[in-house]
Amino acid sequence: MSANLSATLYLISGVLFILALRGLSSPETSRQGNLFGIIGMLIAVTVTFLSVGNFTSGFVYVLIFLAIGGSIGAFIAYKIPMTAMPELVAGFHSLVGLAAVFVAISAFINPEAFGLGTPGNIKLASLVEMAIGAAVGAITFSGSVIAFLKLQGIMSGAPITFKGQHALNALILVSIIILTFYLCSTQSSNLFWILIAVSFLIGFLIIIPIGGADMPVVISMLNSYSGWAAAGIGFTLENTALIITGALVGSSGAILSYIMCKGMNRSFFNVILGGFGATAESTGDKKTEQRPVKSGNADDAAFLMKNASSVIIVPGYGMAVAQAQHALREMVDTLKKNDIKVSYAIHPVAGRMPGHMNVLLAEANVPYDEVFELEEINNDFANADVAFVIGANDVTNPVAKTDPQSPIYGMPVLDVEKCKSVLFVKRSLSPGYAGIDNDLFYKENTLMLFADAKKMTEDITKNL
């Protein structure tokens, strides 16, 4: 296949990837977008086969390995519960990172296959790109592994901090730059291996001080890194599809972490420098003062809702933990049969990743035109009868509007307190992710429903 033809086809596949992301601008076009993505990938893989043109028995092995990886991937994709998406994404990122490292290693050992020169005599530009690709890939890998372990609960979510941590990290980063520099002048393979090892280490060190609850921001950041790594390798391989995709993924991750930080009203550095989860937990322990709360049971809740004419549902992380989305949907169906208007209010950072609640509600067959964003629905609370808060906490906390001392001050919140009555489904009075108390629990018009979210919703449905 001529170089021009394959370059054109790679361009087409890059454009298809752009269209894949563009499709996500609305649910209707999103499925078509995904299809574009798949076609783009097919083109890229086919063109690569044809332009290498080496149909030896190696080719058969490639197909076999592809099939092995593909089946594993497909298996995971079908088995994974929707609630485990944050872990899944973290796990997948680690694989992209590692793949980038492997490709860089292979190119370093056998540069001829990539047309980059001979071993020990690799083109300077390619060597730099290769080193960057390998280092960023390695950081992505080890960082994502830690994120995965923390999210899965295999590793404690508590931030691991020690003295001189930031200094050590800075030192390692500097050493990576120096290593790259020497690698380029000496072309020594030892330096290359050291570079990769040190990059693995720094990825690990950067992530451990970050609390488990901040992992979503970290995942997005690593997503961004994996994009830049891919782009770096793209420059080495002189491949347009990789360069375009790398840049897309790089921006996408950066924007998502920005959106999350903004939704929490924290700066990116505040998240990355770590230690947030630690404060949170200690604050959580301190809150021992006892104020009176009104608590009720499923019967009370059912009564309140039966007499309401409009109900707004506010789901949060607890709904995901309890896997209560299906039970919730059934409750809402029953309400609707009684001619009660129901809508869902989704806070931008409800749950543990952007769009988390939307996916879960979609899984439970909630039509997306009943689901509203914060800005769309926030004015409606004043006219609604009941706010049904299920497993959400921080995203309803009015302290964000009133107390400049609070860590979440300035974060936009859902104005549930404006409803005639507020129902809170959670297991205890314990605080949410940000570790701060929620004054709403103690309000006149609040009824606490202490139970697991799924059980409580099922009970309410029975009582309706």
Place this chain on the structure above:
Amino acid sequence: MSANLSATLYLISGVLFILALRGLSSPETSRQGNLFGIIGMLIAVTVTFLSVGNFTSGFVYVLIFLAIGGSIGAFIAYKIPMTAMPELVAGFHSLVGLAAVFVAISAFINPEAFGLGTPGNIKLASLVEMAIGAAVGAITFSGSVIAFLKLQGIMSGAPITFKGQHALNALILVSIIILTFYLCSTQSSNLFWILIAVSFLIGFLIIIPIGGADMPVVISMLNSYSGWAAAGIGFTLENTALIITGALVGSSGAILSYIMCKGMNRSFFNVILGGFGATAESTGDKKTEQRPVKSGNADDAAFLMKNASSVIIVPGYGMAVAQAQHALREMVDTLKKNDIKVSYAIHPVAGRMPGHMNVLLAEANVPYDEVFELEEINNDFANADVAFVIGANDVTNPVAKTDPQSPIYGMPVLDVEKCKSVLFVKRSLSPGYAGIDNDLFYKENTLMLFADAKKMTEDITKNL
């Protein structure tokens, strides 16, 4: 200057142009954006000088000609009244089109200077690009000239139609393609000249059947063409800045004409195939039926507004014609002194070009945070006391919501009729651009103020 350095600098200038357009996403960043644009242009021009590197006395002449053109441009920019922006833009487009033609001619006569081969032996790809650039440039030129003449009123705005017009146009377009084909195989300079002449002709023929009032859409379309012409020349000159800019301008014009067509609820083809203005004018003459209207004077209007607590101003094309923006602003200042809440409601196609009203209000020092788009303000009419409609007509016509037969059916309109009272400032009962009667004139709560917009507003201010 090395080819790599200049290519990089051209890229930078292309990126600066992107940032220039990006700046326009909000008024705050827009001035900085314009600065980016200027810097980008400076870089492009400087790099070109340095890479040609021919500092003979020709260089001095270039500077002289630049200065001549620049002074003319600067003079126009400072003298032009804001109300003449549509004409100005049309005029400027014609210049870009002609410049593209000239560059293509020069490259055709002396291809060596551009590194494209020798006369009569020009590289095929370059010849195709050159032909496209020249043809599109010529169409842009003659089309824009007609648009300019129609907008200035030098040429009648009435559509000029004759039998077989569309067939003739189609024939000419086909002949352009055939000419390009033969040009490429023969490299004959005669064919090149004929191609340009025919392109001038088609630009002329395409625009004359379109009514004067549809010129804004045409201008935008020609803007788009001028972009594609620039991109064509960019391929010939192998210049990144030109390619990027051409694509930007090409999309921008296309999107703006789409926005206008959508705002009028007409299809692009409906506009381009012409004849709309003709229907409009004839309908205007036919409307002779007399229904009773309530008409008032400045005193009545002042009384109504003085007793209002909130007033919404709806400006339209008539305000531009009467240059009433400053008088309006003074009236509003007086109202505000009386503690009356005033806001401005701008329909997307009010006036004769996108954003027309906004520029005029800005000129009159109206702060842009008092000016609202249709979607932002449409619900507020129900709560406002007075809608002050000044020189607007179609954009308030409720027939767009009620009568599927109407040519503007489906076009979003401002719900002024929901206000307690509506004041209409216009000179007569004659219809607006779309040539259809406005039922609002005859409503109970409407008061017509028949006068020139500027005079009437000044009178009202005196009476307040």
Place this chain on the structure above:
Amino acid sequence: MEIDPFIFRLSIFILSIFIGYYVVWSVTPSLHTPLMSVTNAISSVIIVGAIIAALSGNEEVIFSSSSIYGFLAIILAAVNIFGGFLVTQRMLAMYKKKKKDK
């Protein structure tokens, strides 16, 4: 006076960053989770490099010290490609509009 292809690639890279910026901002927030999984899938186009690396051997030595890394990378990337696109598809299939007749 030839321009180094690197400059072109750099242009492509920079322009793609702009596109990424805009295209991602235009993604509706309710699809942010599918966005994460689909970007994951497309970033596995790194498999292009993996295939080149894997096929760098010849008929005698299929698994050389360098091609072995390619084969490993193929597995990893393939997991991502299939996993990423399929899980996205699974998610997107769940986003439904309210039925009119309800």
Place this chain on the structure above:
Amino acid sequence: MEIDPFIFRLSIFILSIFIGYYVVWSVTPSLHTPLMSVTNAISSVIIVGAIIAALSGNEEVIFSSSSIYGFLAIILAAVNIFGGFLVTQRMLAMYKKKKKDK
């Protein structure tokens, strides 16, 4: 196996169309008139071609049959550049926020 630079330029062109699409949609409607005048100004980078054409002569023949077109194009483009940017600046200078103390 060298890639024709044309392919790269084509890539740049296509990517720029995407950027144009997004960047223009993100322009606030109240600035659509300045948008028209600024796109007009930037499309005059065609002056790059005009300058090359104008300087194609030599010390003896400054105004050749080909360079004369270049000089003409320079005038036209210069009118646009100065006119376009200045009128945009004039317009943008008018867009002001409400003063707080009012």
